[in-house]
Each structure stands twice: as C-alpha cells, then as structure tokens.
Amino acid sequence: MLQTVIIGAGVMGLSISRALSAHNRHIHIIDCSTPRMNASYAAGGMLGAQNEFFADTPLYRLAMTSRAMMPNTAQALAKETQINIELQTHGLIKVATTQEHIQAIEKQFAFLSQQDHAIYQLTPTQLRQRFPQCDLTSCAAFKIHDDGQINANLYTQALLQSxxxxxxxxxxxxxxxxxxxxxxxxxxxxxxxxSFDADELVIAAGAWSGELLKQLNITLPTQPVKGDVKLIESDYTGLQETIFNMNGCYIVPKKPNRFLIGATSEIDNWSTHNNNANLRWLDTECLHMIPALRTHHIVKTWKGIRPITPDGIPIMGAIRPNLYISTGHYRNGILLSPIVGQLMAQLIEGDSYAAEQLQYFSPKPQ
Structure with a gap:
C-alpha cells in the first residue's frame, strides 16, 4: 500500500487529501498547528474569482472554475460533517476611494465587464448611498454579482472533520x-x-513550504505575508455584499450581525502578534467606507501568515518524482482550494489532463 504524506492541514492539504483515491493508499497529514499563524483559519473567506483579476490568465480561469465548485463542496461537507460553512452569494463591491486608484479600477472594470455583462458601475447616486463620505471626484466602484464568500474558519473545520x-x-x-x-x-x-516513510510526499504548508523544501536543497521563491484582521459586531443591517477597497481593506459581512475587517499585508513578517497601528488603519479605512459601523463591539483580533510568490502566481505541481508542492496562493487559498485539491490529486494519480492544467503553475526551483 502506498504511503502518502501531506505536510499541512490547511485548506490546500485537506482538499488534496479528500480528493486522492483511497485505493491502495494510506494518507498521513502532518501539521504543527501553529497558534495565531494558520492562514486558512484567519482568512476572510471571500470567493473573489473576479475581484482579484485584471486580465484573462490561467489563474483567472482556474479561479472561476473553483468558485463554481464551491456550492457543491459546501453541500458535500454539510452532508459529511453537519457543518454549514455559511456560503453567501450577495456579491462584492470593488471600490476605489482615492484618486490614485481610479485608473486601476477603471481598467479592471473594462476587463471584467467584457467577460460578464452583469457587472455594472455604481452611479454617483449609488456611490453616495453606499459610501456617504466618498468624494465623487476620487471615488469609483462596480458590483460583481457572483463573487460570494464563506466562513473560512468553519470551512477549515469541516475539511478537517471530513x-x-x-x-x-x-x-x-x-x-x-x-x-x-x-x-x-x-x-x-x-x-x-x-518518523514516516513516504512513497509520495506533498508539501502544502503555506508560507512554511519553502523552508521545508530547503531541507531537500530545493529553493522556491516564496515569502510570508502577515495580515492583521479583526471581527466586530454591530447593529448595522445595511450591508450584505462584501466591500473590497483597492487599497486592500475589505469588509465581509458575517453571521450574525458581524463584520470581518481585513487585511494588512506585511511581506517577510513572521510576527505572531497584531500590530496596533495596522488595526487602527483597518478602523480608519473601514469607517471611511461605512461610517455606520462606528458603533460596534470588537469580538476579536487576530493575524495570519499567507504565502506569496514574487509574480503572484501560485506554485503547484511536481518538483521531483513523487514530490509535490502547492503553495503561494496568497489571498486566494480559500477560493482555489476546491479545484486545486482536485487537480493536485489527479496529478499525483498520473492524470495527464491535470498535468496540462497545472503546467502554467509548475514549480521552477532556483
């Protein structure tokens, strides 16, 4: 029987394990469960298949496919574990609140509206209603109908139980x-x-993946990105959509009457503690967009370490015979996990179509 070891019990490692065939294979999942650092539990849970992209790339197409898989994934996990991962499909509003981001948001809208005619720009009246403090001379936004969200913490728990x-x-x-x-x-x-002897080894340890590969004299260009996040509770009922600012601040409505506010990005920062200045920045940016959230109760603050590559393209595939890697997903790990789990499992099992689909993301050791 094949002994398959997966290092990493985040959404990537768990999704791969669920998709791998049980025939003649035993899977060991190893995870250090580092407190306050696991990206999967800390994520906003956005399914931003359109929110994150400005051009038609293999990653964009993969993201769109994965987003379409999430309803079935949520249903299957609920059946297996009785955990509701709180899939919401109220859409996402992408907004620029400063002049420096207007050109970028207009470029993104031009691309996305060609792909999806349901996407529309907010009129000045709609902008004023949604963002009452917005200066209309330096503010622009558009609505994406199909970029939903899930509860990342519950999703990770459900994958683990499954x-x-x-x-x-x-x-x-x-x-x-x-x-x-x-x-x-x-x-x-x-x-x-x-100790474990693995016939097949999969490294899906997020920001720690590159460090683990160094033990095999393999160098991949990955970096950790620390993100500060907070969860607040408010009586405000005027927001169902996710709000995502071009400056990186987002507001994700959660159940019940809660709002996840994120996230800062500090490259090469392994700190296990929140930065108070970063939390104040989240407050400032959040209230600039939705001032009605000023009256709130802080439920908790936390942080996560996300893996990123220099070009922003995840690294997924085989490095050596029977050695596989899946990392570098940055803000899109939750979104991409259904399709990545499927394709990586198929790749490990020798499927040529999966190898073709992942070719663009293949690791290129330095």
Whole structure:
C-alpha cells in the first residue's frame, strides 16, 4: 500500500487529501498547528474569482472554475460533517476611494465587464448611498454579482472533520516536521512525534513550504505575508455584499450581525502578534467606507501568515518524482482550494489532463 504524506492541514492539504483515491493508499497529514499563524483559519473567506483579476490568465480561469465548485463542496461537507460553512452569494463591491486608484479600477472594470455583462458601475447616486463620505471626484466602484464568500474558519473545520472520518487518512496534529531526507526509494520525514516513510510526499504548508523544501536543497521563491484582521459586531443591517477597497481593506459581512475587517499585508513578517497601528488603519479605512459601523463591539483580533510568490502566481505541481508542492496562493487559498485539491490529486494519480492544467503553475526551483 502506498504511503502518502501531506505536510499541512490547511485548506490546500485537506482538499488534496479528500480528493486522492483511497485505493491502495494510506494518507498521513502532518501539521504543527501553529497558534495565531494558520492562514486558512484567519482568512476572510471571500470567493473573489473576479475581484482579484485584471486580465484573462490561467489563474483567472482556474479561479472561476473553483468558485463554481464551491456550492457543491459546501453541500458535500454539510452532508459529511453537519457543518454549514455559511456560503453567501450577495456579491462584492470593488471600490476605489482615492484618486490614485481610479485608473486601476477603471481598467479592471473594462476587463471584467467584457467577460460578464452583469457587472455594472455604481452611479454617483449609488456611490453616495453606499459610501456617504466618498468624494465623487476620487471615488469609483462596480458590483460583481457572483463573487460570494464563506466562513473560512468553519470551512477549515469541516475539511478537517471530513478527512478525519475517512479510514485511509490519519491526522497527526500538533506535530512539527524536524527534518526531511530523500532516499532512493522514499522520503523520510522525522517529526516531533515519530518518523514516516513516504512513497509520495506533498508539501502544502503555506508560507512554511519553502523552508521545508530547503531541507531537500530545493529553493522556491516564496515569502510570508502577515495580515492583521479583526471581527466586530454591530447593529448595522445595511450591508450584505462584501466591500473590497483597492487599497486592500475589505469588509465581509458575517453571521450574525458581524463584520470581518481585513487585511494588512506585511511581506517577510513572521510576527505572531497584531500590530496596533495596522488595526487602527483597518478602523480608519473601514469607517471611511461605512461610517455606520462606528458603533460596534470588537469580538476579536487576530493575524495570519499567507504565502506569496514574487509574480503572484501560485506554485503547484511536481518538483521531483513523487514530490509535490502547492503553495503561494496568497489571498486566494480559500477560493482555489476546491479545484486545486482536485487537480493536485489527479496529478499525483498520473492524470495527464491535470498535468496540462497545472503546467502554467509548475514549480521552477532556483
């Protein structure tokens, strides 16, 4: 029986494990469960297949496919685990609130409206209604109908429970990978709780993936990006859509009467604590967009470490025989997880179509 080891129990590692065939394979998922740092639990949960893109690229097409898969994924997880991941489809408003971002938002609207004629620009009256403090000379926005959202924390929990229910999957949580070596026949993974010999090794450890690969003398261009996030509770009922500002601040309505406010981006920052200046920036930008949220109660603040590559393109595929990588998804890990889980599993199982679909994202070690 094949012994498959997946390092990383975030949405990528778990999605790959669920999609892999159980025939003649036992899967071990290893995760150190680092407190306050796991990107999957900290994510806003946006399904921004259109929000994030300005041109027709392989990543854009992959994102669109994955977004379409999420309703079925949510339904399957609810059936398996009885966890409702709170899929919402109220759409997303992309907004620029300063003159410096007007040109970029107009460029994005021009591209997206050619692809999707339901996308529309907000009129001056609609802008004033939605963003009452907006200066109409330096403000522009458009509405994307199909970019929804889920509860990322519940989604990750559901994936974890789904994996745990499968007899061919064993979870090894709170387990730190100490060292990885390669022999002629397998990969040897020494951990804080014992050792594993893997016929197939998948590294899906988010921002830590590059560090793990260095143990095999493989260098990939990945960097950590720290993001500060906060969750507030408010009586305000005038917002259902996600609001995403071109400056990076977003407001995601959550149940019940809660709003997830994110997220700052600090490259090469591994800090495990919130930065108070960053939290104040989130407050300022949030209230500039929706001043009605000024009266609120802070539920909690937290942070996550997201993996990014220099060109913003995720790295997914085979590096060496029986060694696979999936990382660099930055803000799109939740969105991309259904399709990436499927394609990576198919790639591991030798599917040529999956190899073709992932060719654009193939790792290129330095």
């Amino acid at each position: 994996a745990a229910k499968r007899s061919h999957i064993t979870l090894h949580l709170d387990t730190e990978v100490m060292h990885i070596t390669h022999t002629k026949t397998h990969y040897h993974i020494a951990t804080s709780k014992g």
